[in-house]
Amino acid sequence: SGGSDGAFRKDTTQWVVRVKHYKTLVPDLGTDKIRNVMDMNTLYGGFAAALINDPLWVMNVVSSYGLNSLNVVYDRGLIGTYNDWCEAFSTYPRTYDLLHVDGLFSAESHRCEMKYVLLEMDRILRPAGYVIMRESPHFVNSVKNLAAGMRWNCHQRDTEDAKNGDEKLLICQKKDWRSSKAASE
Numbered sequence: 001s002g003g004s005d006g007a008f009r010k011d012t013t014q015w016v017v018r019v020k021h022y023k024t025l026v027p028d029l030g031t032d033k034i035r036n037v038m039d040m041n042t043l044y045g046g047f048a049a050a051l052i053n054d055p056l057w058v059m060n061v062v063s064s065y066g067l068n069s070l071n072v073v074y075d076r077g078l079i080g081t082y083n084d085w086c087e088a089f090s091t092y093p094r095t096y097d098l099l100h101v102d103g104l105f106s107a108e109s110h111r112c113e114m115k116y117v118l119l120e121m122d123r124i125l126r127p128a129g130y131v132i133m134r135e136s137p138h139f140v141n142s143v144k145n146l147a148a149g150m151r152w153n154c155h156q157r158d159t160e161d162a163k164n165g166d167e168k169l170l171i172c173q174k175k176d177w178r179s180s181k182a183a184s185e
Contacts, residue, residue, distance in 0.1 A: 039100045
C-alpha cells in the first residue's frame with residue numbers, strides 16, 4: 001500500500017550502490033566483525049537485501065508511524081518488526097554491532113526528542129559498534145554534537161552521490177571505555 005513496483009526496483013538498485021559505498025567507509029562491514037545489524041528505518045528492506053551475501057543478519061525495523069511496508073520485507077524473505085522510536089526497542093542491551101539510520105530523525109523528530117533515540121541506540125549498540133546515519137546536514141550536525149557527549153567517535157562523510165547536498169553521512173563508532181578506577185585495577 002502506497003508503494004509501487006518501480007519504487008521497489010529503484011530502492012533495491014539504490015541500496016546496492018549505497019552499501020558498496022558504506023563498505024569503503026566502514027571496512028569491517030562485510031566481514032565477520034559485524035554480525036548483528038539493525039536497519040532502524042527500513043522501507044522495503046533494500047539495505048538488508050544488498051547485504052544478503054555477507055556473514056551477518058539484519059533486523060529490519062519499520063516505523064509504526066511510517067508507510068506500512070513490513071509485508072514487503074517479509075516477502076523478500078527478510079526478518080523485521082515495527083517500532084515506535086519514541087519508545088524503547090525490546091532487545092537486550094549491547095545486541096547490535098551496527099545500527100543503520102536512514103532518515104529516521106527527519107521523519108520522527110516532530111514526535112519526540114531525538115536525544116532519547118540516541119540514548120536508546122547507545123543502549124543496544126555493542127562497545128566498538130558502528131552507526132551509519134544518513135540524514136539531512138541539520139540532523140547530522142546535531143547528532144554529531146550529542147554523540148561526542150556519549151563518547152562516540154564520529155566523522156561526517158559525503159554520500160555516494162557527493163553532489164547531493166540534501167543528505168550527509170555520519171559514521172560513528174562507540175568507544176569501549178571504562179572508568180579510570182576500573183582501568184587501573
